[in-house]
Amino acid sequence: METTRHNWTREEILEIYNKPFMDLLYEAATLHRQNHDPNTVQVSTLLSIKTGGCSEDCGYCPQAARYHTNVEGNDLMSVSQVKAQAMRAKEAGSSRVCMGAAWRNVKDGQEFDDVLEMVRTINRLGLEVCCTLGMITENQAKRLAEAGLYAYNHNLDSSEEYYKEVISTRGYQDRLDTIENVRKTAVTVCSGGIIGMGESAEDRAGMLVALSTLNPQPESVPINALVPVEGTPMAEQKQVSIWEMVRMIATTRIVMPETQVRLSAGRTQMSREGQAMCFFAGANSIFAGDKLLTTPNPDVNEDMEMFKALGLNPQKPFVKKAQPQTVDAENSEYQSLGEKPRWTRPGHIIERNLAAQGKSKA
Numbered sequence: 231m232e233t234t235r236h237n238w239t240r241e242e243i244l245e246i247y248n249k250p251f252m253d254l255l256y257e258a259a260t261l262h263r264q265n266h267d268p269n270t271v272q273v274s275t276l277l278s279i280k281t282g283g284c285s286e287d288c289g290y291c292p293q294a295a296r297y298h299t300n301v302e303g304n305d306l307m308s309v310s311q312v313k314a315q316a317m318r319a320k321e322a323g324s325s326r327v328c329m330g331a332a333w334r335n336v337k338d339g340q341e342f343d344d345v346l347e348m349v350r351t352i353n354r355l356g357l358e359v360c361c362t363l364g365m366i367t368e369n370q371a372k373r374l375a376e377a378g379l380y381a382y383n384h385n386l387d388s389s390e391e392y393y394k395e396v397i398s399t400r401g402y403q404d405r406l407d408t409i410e411n412v413r414k415t416a417v418t419v420c421s422g423g424i425i426g427m428g429e430s431a432e433d434r435a436g437m438l439v440a441l442s443t444l445n446p447q448p449e450s451v452p453i454n455a456l457v458p459v460e461g462t463p464m465a466e467q468k469q470v471s472i473w474e475m476v477r478m479i480a481t482t483r484i485v486m487p488e489t490q491v492r493l494s495a496g497r498t499q500m501s502r503e504g505q506a507m508c509f510f511a512g513a514n515s516i517f518a519g520d521k522l523l524t525t526p527n528p529d530v531n532e533d534m535e536m537f538k539a540l541g542l543n544p545q546k547p548f549v550k551k552a553q554p555q556t557v558d559a560e561n562s563e564y565q566s567l568g569e570k571p572r573w574t575r576p577g578h579i580i581e582r583n584l585a586a587q588g589k590s591k592a
């Protein structure tokens with residue numbers, strides 16, 4: 231029986247989000263068990279292959295060059311460095327390596343060619359490879375697919391309305407267009423967002439409308455709790471409560487029953503009991519490793535202890551979808567087009583972003 235709907239409305243999702251807690255948990259856990267093995271959790275390792283110095287103004291992000299944070303920037307890592315880290319991740323039990331670069335969008339050229347080589351290398355290690363590199367064109371998506379990419383991450387962050395309160399340098403439609411470019415290939419889509427940025431429950435529901443009405447729905451949806459970082463516009467935001475996090479995870483599970491829901495940033499602030507509740511409510515994927523790009527994350531050993539206490543097993547790679555083939559650079563069907571796409575720059579005023587920028591100049 232088809233359980234996945236693509237016509238959820240904001241009102242319906244809000245009603246689910248606001249249900250009595252126990253009813254919400256029970257409904258989400260039931261759907262979770264119908265669609266997934268409840269004792270298996272997918273473990274990803276996130277590698278920041280190019281850190282900091284980003285031109286964008288995302289209000290939550292310590293990697294934006296315009297905010298005064300303690301993030302140390304790094305140029306693009308080499309293929310051999312990435313290979314060594316991927317091998318360590320595999321040994322520690324990860325089934326996926328996600329490579330993140332602090333770029334607005336992918337530019338054709340040597341750096342992108344290097345990233346393609348990293349994708350080939352990690353795929354050949356027998357791991358799922360994911361990239362989060364900013365906005366990409368159809369040709370770039372095809373080149374990534376050909377290299378053996380398993381998933382592409384591009385978060386919607388929040389509802390379309392609240393997105394305008396967070397970022398002024400790129401538009402929501404560009405994000406949707408990038409997801410559509412990925413969908414033109416066999417690469418799976420990973421897209422989610424962040425709670426705790428000052429948005430309302432309506433905005434959280436709005437983001438879930440945007441994600442759940444995509445057809446097909448994203449194969450992976452990360453739900454992040456904001457980690458407020460000194461120097462960013464959101465440094466003073468109050469941390470979200472575990473109840474809000476569980477509500478968000480459970481609602482995501484109900485409206486996207488087949489998706490892997492990823493309990494992402496913010497786990498260091500959660501107790502093991504809180505995380506166990508998230509797994510019960512439908513989370514079945516986490517990031518491992520002591521850093522999530524630039525913010526702290528629980529140690530791998532701590533996670534494995536938690537898995538043992540809960541009787542959880544890490545998911546093996548390629549159980550949801552077969553391993554993609556890797557085509558060598560010299561046999562590539564898609565060459566670099568040297569594209570210069572016109573992604574938008576809305577450029578509206580976001581007071582708290584400007585205030586944080588001003589502080590950096592002091």
Ligand code: SF4
Nearest residue numbers: 284286288291294332
């Ligand atoms: S979230 Fe990504 S695009 Fe936005 S500032 Fe950070 S690195 Fe740049």
